[in-house]
Amino acid sequence: MSLRRILMSVLLLCMAQAPAWAQTGHGHQHADERPQGHAQLPTAVPPTGHAHGGGHGMIFAGSEKFPTIAYDEEKPIRAVERVSPPAISGDPHMGRHLAYAADKGACLSCHVLGPDADQPGNVGPDLSTYGRSSRSDAYTFQQVWDARAHNPASAMPPFGTNGILTRHEAMHIVAYLNTLNHHVEPPARSQPPLPNFDVAGEDFTLADMYVARGEALFREAGDNGKPCASCHAAPGREGPGLERAAATYPRYDAGLDRVIGLEQRINVCRTKHQHGTPYPLGGEPSNLLTSYVKYLSRGTPLDVAVDGPAAAALERGKASFLRKAGRLNFSCADCHTGNAGKWLRGQPLSGIAPDGEHSATAATWPRHFIAGHDLGLISLRQRAQHCQIVTQTYPLPLHAQEYTELELYLSSLANGAPMLAPTMSRLSDR
Numbered sequence: 001m002s003l004r005r006i007l008m009s010v011l012l013l014c015m016a017q018a019p020a021w022a023q024t025g026h027g028h029q030h031a032d033e034r035p036q037g038h039a040q041l042p043t044a045v046p047p048t049g050h051a052h053g054g055g056h057g058m059i060f061a062g063s064e065k066f067p068t069i070a071y072d073e074e075k076p077i078r079a080v081e082r083v084s085p086p087a088i089s090g091d092p093h094m095g096r097h098l099a100y101a102a103d104k105g106a107c108l109s110c111h112v113l114g115p116d117a118d119q120p121g122n123v124g125p126d127l128s129t130y131g132r133s134s135r136s137d138a139y140t141f142q143q144v145w146d147a148r149a150h151n152p153a154s155a156m157p158p159f160g161t162n163g164i165l166t167r168h169e170a171m172h173i174v175a176y177l178n179t180l181n182h183h184v185e186p187p188a189r190s191q192p193p194l195p196n197f198d199v200a201g202e203d204f205t206l207a208d209m210y211v212a213r214g215e216a217l218f219r220e221a222g223d224n225g226k227p228c229a230s231c232h233a234a235p236g237r238e239g240p241g242l243e244r245a246a247a248t249y250p251r252y253d254a255g256l257d258r259v260i261g262l263e264q265r266i267n268v269c270r271t272k273h274q275h276g277t278p279y280p281l282g283g284e285p286s287n288l289l290t291s292y293v294k295y296l297s298r299g300t301p302l303d304v305a306v307d308g309p310a311a312a313a314l315e316r317g318k319a320s321f322l323r324k325a326g327r328l329n330f331s332c333a334d335c336h337t338g339n340a341g342k343w344l345r346g347q348p349l350s351g352i353a354p355d356g357e358h359s360a361t362a363a364t365w366p367r368h369f370i371a372g373h374d375l376g377l378i379s380l381r382q383r384a385q386h387c388q389i390v391t392q393t394y395p396l397p398l399h400a401q402e403y404t405e406l407e408l409y410l411s412s413l414a415n416g417a418p419m420l421a422p423t424m425s426r427l428s429d430r
Helices: 003-016 092-100 137-149 167-177 206-218 262-273 284-296 308-322 332-336 359-364 380-390 401-413
Strands: 197-199 251-253 258-260 367-370 374-378 423-427
Touching: 092 167, 137 167, 206 284, 206 367, 251 308, 258 262, 258 308, 258 401, 262 284, 284 374, 308 332, 308 401, 359 401, 374 380, 380 401
Parallel strands: 367 423
Antiparallel strands: 197 423, 251 258, 367 374
């Protein structure tokens, strides 16, 4: 036995002893289950930061009052507020605290500020010399309160209108910004090209272990004694080969009369052909088996259908990508179109847009993902849900059709690109 196989066996044994990871509140959803609103999600907590204690983090209290990407959403985006500053001077020390606080201004996420700032973002303008700008306090206050008054297309959150900052807190931030007079050089950071991910089969990474554990599930007997391999492992067996299957998902399912993802297709098979219970979406077994099936399509160009019965679903998914939602009034497009290579504080952004450098990102999931804390192996729909939580948008259940059709749109951008999943979130240095 080779050293590589010995190491793999040892590590698989160690990982098998670890508790299975699953997001609290995912529930056990069947593949053909329709979205059920906001059921089975974590309880909202007081807004004291994201408090990532496990899973994808806590949901901000109050985020349920703002629009989501749900197709039946009835909550409107709040109208632009034009407000005069309060009759106080503002405390720059308090303003600095509010600007740095994750549950208040969170200005460092997008802007370079003072010299003591840690890992500032550069999605927004450099503010390190804002004090020299000669902007009036009234202008700056309005920009902090609701920047849409100056630019209707602004991606800056309406901090005052949406209740994140009070009038006095906004004025404290104005006072702090007026003290910034010295240019701060942002940290030198680069984002290697997307194809340089460490991937299974090319390097000994966690991705290799995920594939191996997924293969074990593929060969594990279902409740009726039949494993997936009894239908799909060899030519001439009951089911089709899977060498290209994963590259065609999400896809329209005539039996369910809707587009479904690969994880949901696996659950259809478990229920129909193995007489088993569906895997909870986002749970470890679902993500492991999905990783293995996608690995079987490795290198195959993505070819998700965008016409016929899938056409309407594709348009809905694109609309979700462009839709403003949540307490911060963000859309996916606000961060991921035109911002390739820029940083959202400590995390590089992929520019997901047609013909963009990173438009093939959908071909890299499931992925071992680290974003401030280790989320483990997660699916693309989990990544979308995580983005919504950290941008203070009340997330939908993982089985929601909105996530499936958003994934269809993102996958359509990657059509023609090779299947790379599963990958590591950390980039190779070679």
